């Protein structure tokens with residue numbers, strides 16, 4: 331097969347596909363429009379999330395047998411249209427689920443123990459112990475929304491912390507030894523820490539809004555390593571100000587696709603909720619790196635190779 335690689339990945343991906351007899355072309359800077367002009371000669375593409383694979387692109391890709399997305403989320407692909415054309419869609423959540431689970435756990439431990447805040451204070455010469463008194467996970471209830479690859483990997487990490495783990499998912503019977511599946515209502519009644527592990531879909535777009543937050547019985551912490559657009563940032567900020575949300579660990583932001591650096595260089599362009607988040611001491615922000623580890627780079631590539639070779 332002729333395969334076009336549109337993003338740079340771990341070298342094993344190219345090496346193993348070549349060893350299996352496939353022809354690989356790489357172009358990590360080509361635009362979507364230019365790709366559409368050459369895509370008809372390819373059987374497969376390997377992409378991360380550089381541009382959208384929409385109807386126009388798929389129509390131009392007359393020979394395409396597969397699209398491999400080196401990551402978990404497939405929202406940049408018009409899935410029904412691609413599948414309707416018989417194109418096989420490959421993703422690799424197995425490659426970065428462990429990394430996401432560890433990052434979500436790291437965010438909780440960091441927020442609970444005020445690590446980012448205490449670190450900044452000590453480095454600024456302040457030895458504040460009382461205001462940096464932490465919290466323990468023991469005895470807390472963790473609510474996971476979305477119990478697929480990522481949610482399950484996160485729940486596994488919670489073993490040993492002596493906390494109760496609940497999960498809610500639109501699919502039935504996904505609970506396991508690491509998390510008890512409950513209704514959304516029960517999860518909202520009991521949760522102390524909510525962690526989102528849902529893909530971005532019409533059902534999860536703007537899912538965490540004012541009503542959703544106010545349905546929680548207790549004040550809670552929010553961890554989002556899933557998709558920024560699943561949280562209405564203005565609702566999150568309202569809840570942070572009122573104390574309904576006690577703290578947030580956000581690896582993804584509603585605004586991340588609008589060139590994030592530009593929002594900082596022209597501060598008047600910066601949305602008000604973001605202005606609040608970047609100064610709040612009980613908010614921890616990371617730049618969509620939860621699934622972005624040294625190890626996951628290799629595992630994502632290996633998962634993609636294995637899935638391509640298993641099918642072609």
Ligand SMILES: O=C(O)[C@H](O)COP(=O)(O)O
Pocket residue numbers: 378379400401402403404426618621
């Ligand atoms: O979907 C994923 O695997 C992660 O969110 C990473 O996405 P990215 O490839 O767009 O960085």
